[in-house]
Amino acid sequence: MVNENLVNEMTLEEKVSLCHACSRFSVASVPRVGIEELVMSDGPNGVREEQAEDEWRGLGRKEDECTYLPNMTTMASTWNPELCKKQGAVLGSEARFRGKDIILSPGINIIRNPLGGRNFEYMSEDPYLISQMVTPLIQGIQSQDVAACVKHYALNNEETNRGEVNVEVSKRALFEIYLKGFEAAVKDAGVYSVMGAYNCYNHQHCCHNAYLVNEILKDRWGFDGVFMSDWAGTKDTMEGACNGLDIEMGSERGDHRNDHMADAFLALLKQHPEMEALLDDKVRRSLRLHARIRKGDPNRNSGAYNTPEHQQATYDVASEGIVLLKNENVLPITGSPARILVAGPNADRKQSDGGGSSAIRAFYEVTPLEGIQNRFANSQIIYLADADRETLLAEAAKADCVFYIGGLHHIEGLDSENADKKDMKLPYGQDEEIAALLQVNPNTVIALISGSPVEMPWLNEAKALLWTGYLGTEGGNALADVLGGAVNPSGKLTYTLPRCMEDVPAVRYGGYSYENNRYLDDIFVGYRGYDRDNVEPLFCFGHGLSYSEMQYSDLVCAVSDGGVDITLKVKNLSKIPAKETVQIYVGYPEQISDRPPRELKAFHKVTLAAGEEKQVKLFVKKADLALFCESADSFVFSEGMYRIDAAASSRNIRLSQEIAVY
Numbered sequence: 001m002v003n004e005n006l007v008n009e010m011t012l013e014e015k016v017s018l019c020h021a022c023s024r025f026s027v028a029s030v031p032r033v034g035i036e037e038l039v040m041s042d043g044p045n046g047v048r049e050e051q052a053e054d055e056w057r058g059l060g061r062k063e064d065e066c067t068y069l070p071n072m073t074t075m076a077s078t079w080n081p082e083l084c085k086k087q088g089a090v091l092g093s094e095a096r097f098r099g100k101d102i103i104l105s106p107g108i109n110i111i112r113n114p115l116g117g118r119n120f121e122y123m124s125e126d127p128y129l130i131s132q133m134v135t136p137l138i139q140g141i142q143s144q145d146v147a148a149c150v151k152h153y154a155l156n157n158e159e160t161n162r163g164e165v166n167v168e169v170s171k172r173a174l175f176e177i178y179l180k181g182f183e184a185a186v187k188d189a190g191v192y193s194v195m196g197a198y199n200c201y202n203h204q205h206c207c208h209n210a211y212l213v214n215e216i217l218k219d220r221w222g223f224d225g226v227f228m229s230d231w232a233g234t235k236d237t238m239e240g241a242c243n244g245l246d247i248e249m250g251s252e253r254g255d256h257r258n259d260h261m262a263d264a265f266l267a268l269l270k271q272h273p274e275m276e277a278l279l280d281d282k283v284r285r286s287l288r289l290h291a292r293i294r295k296g297d298p299n300r301n302s303g304a305y306n307t308p309e310h311q312q313a314t315y316d317v318a319s320e321g322i323v324l325l326k327n328e329n330v331l332p333i334t335g336s337p338a339r340i341l342v343a344g345p346n347a348d349r350k351q352s353d354g355g356g357s358s359a360i361r362a363f364y365e366v367t368p369l370e371g372i373q374n375r376f377a378n379s380q381i382i383y384l385a386d387a388d389r390e391t392l393l394a395e396a397a398k399a400d401c402v403f404y405i406g407g408l409h410h411i412e413g414l415d416s417e418n419a420d421k422k423d424m425k426l427p428y429g430q431d432e433e434i435a436a437l438l439q440v441n442p443n444t445v446i447a448l449i450s451g452s453p454v455e456m457p458w459l460n461e462a463k464a465l466l467w468t469g470y471l472g473t474e475g476g477n478a479l480a481d482v483l484g485g486a487v488n489p490s491g492k493l494t495y496t497l498p499r500c501m502e503d504v505p506a507v508r509y510g511g512y513s514y515e516n517n518r519y520l521d522d523i524f525v526g527y528r529g530y531d532r533d534n535v536e537p538l539f540c541f542g543h544g545l546s547y548s549e550m551q552y553s554d555l556v557c558a559v560s561d562g563g564v565d566i567t568l569k570v571k572n573l574s575k576i577p578a579k580e581t582v583q584i585y586v587g588y589p590e591q592i593s594d595r596p597p598r599e600l601k602a603f604h605k606v607t608l609a610a611g612e613e614k615q616v617k618l619f620v621k622k623a624d625l626a627l628f629c630e631s632a633d634s635f636v637f638s639e640g641m642y643r644i645d646a647a648a649s650s651r652n653i654r655l656s657q658e659i660a661v662y
């Protein structure tokens, strides 16, 4: 096994060869000193299929078919860190089986703008929630002797013009909102590698941004792993050399000798021998990563592939990640209705093979239609793939039950890399179709599969509405089990669903652009902005119903060492088992101006049998109450009266207590 001191035995050329790719997804071996090739793959939804060397094209190999994992918004909607760990372990294990060393996952940028093409690859608008979910996910991946690569550092909140757009943001918002998840990935999860973003921050590309990489990531947070560029995100040799870039990936200049960190870097080093210390640091980091993933160790984990356990894990995540937004005594559909009509463009669509770099080849993928056929095996299921509106409505009038499965999907311009959406509307005339169906059959159940918010002009007429991300291999079964009541839904929104774009803080505060994007919403991203200005969303952050009523009582808060201990009781008032995520929001002392009314600082998902009551214990760390102070250039805690809200969502506060924290 290699160790970092091997750097002392390597030639300049050998060392430089470790600073750039040698193929689309690997870095060269140095057999003379026993260093093996370092092999990577995308990405969050499973292990990507092998790509051709000359163009972005999958090789179409059967053996690349893997377990299709729920996307990041679905995983985060579970609010269940244990499930993140499980999902991470599946990803790591399958990556090992395919011989990978680094899996280019997870993506954790803030969901700031509903149009963001990659929102579906990210988790949430809230930095605390991201921190709590990314940590077990990375630990799960890395438990399998594979490096996670958290991306895209930083401020990739839009896709259109992503290679050039410059972001201007206050330091307060940078540290409190945009970097928190990355900080947790480094400090709490111990992530082995980080990928830079394509965009610029303060007019310098994030893949070699002196402030973001050297000052914050490496100096402030003490990151000692590998910082790599996004594919073809490196623009300058000198900046790459000096500003913390350890590996340049994804050249678009033909031969990798032409990469910025290849021959040009070698020439620079020959001219400036004093720069060799910078090179040695880059190489040490790579060798450290080799050692961490036990590369070359005969006892290294060899992984597993498409096992029943892996498939079950996707079911577990999907079934807890589905969010019930609205239900006026329609769901669940128990028993076997005689005629079920299934409609909508996502009913029989497979979702695994799109989205850009996160596309995978699935070993199998249960569509919603197949899931409904499995679940309601004794019903007559009618699905008319290309029916005209008239026929569809006639069928809906005759049906005992209508399931409309709509939403977005992965093509450029919807939920996909490289471009943002043009607007927040459902495509393909879905709004008209849903409105017409609701007229004919007011009990039509609507399930939207989407990675980012959409408008819902028909919402007042709808009685039952589910919201999901892309659900993975077992997704259709999980969805059907929620519809049929075998699963009591327990997902909660990880981002606000606004009524329209004009309500979105990123738009309302101005500065929004695809060239020089000024984040004038500052820290008031997502619910922080809607709450501050009393803008009513369609559905708020943290919202999600179940088929059960929950009663909250007996909130007790006490200051203890390092934070606030919180206990309360939660009772399941229904006759079926249920899960509830108790959310703790904090309101700041009066003397602190310019804060949102509340911020999420703790949560806990509890499982309750029918009629069961449990005491739930939570803890708010004092460190998490500290706010970024620009003049001190650090987080500063202020003593005072804080308000603790125990809540079922950011706008459903069940219990509150004031407490002096000092």
Ligand code: BGC
Pocket: 042, 043, 104, 151, 230, 231, 357
């Ligand atoms: C994406 C990355 C991805 C890389 C390699 C880039 O276009 O932004 O997320 O890991 O390609 O496929």
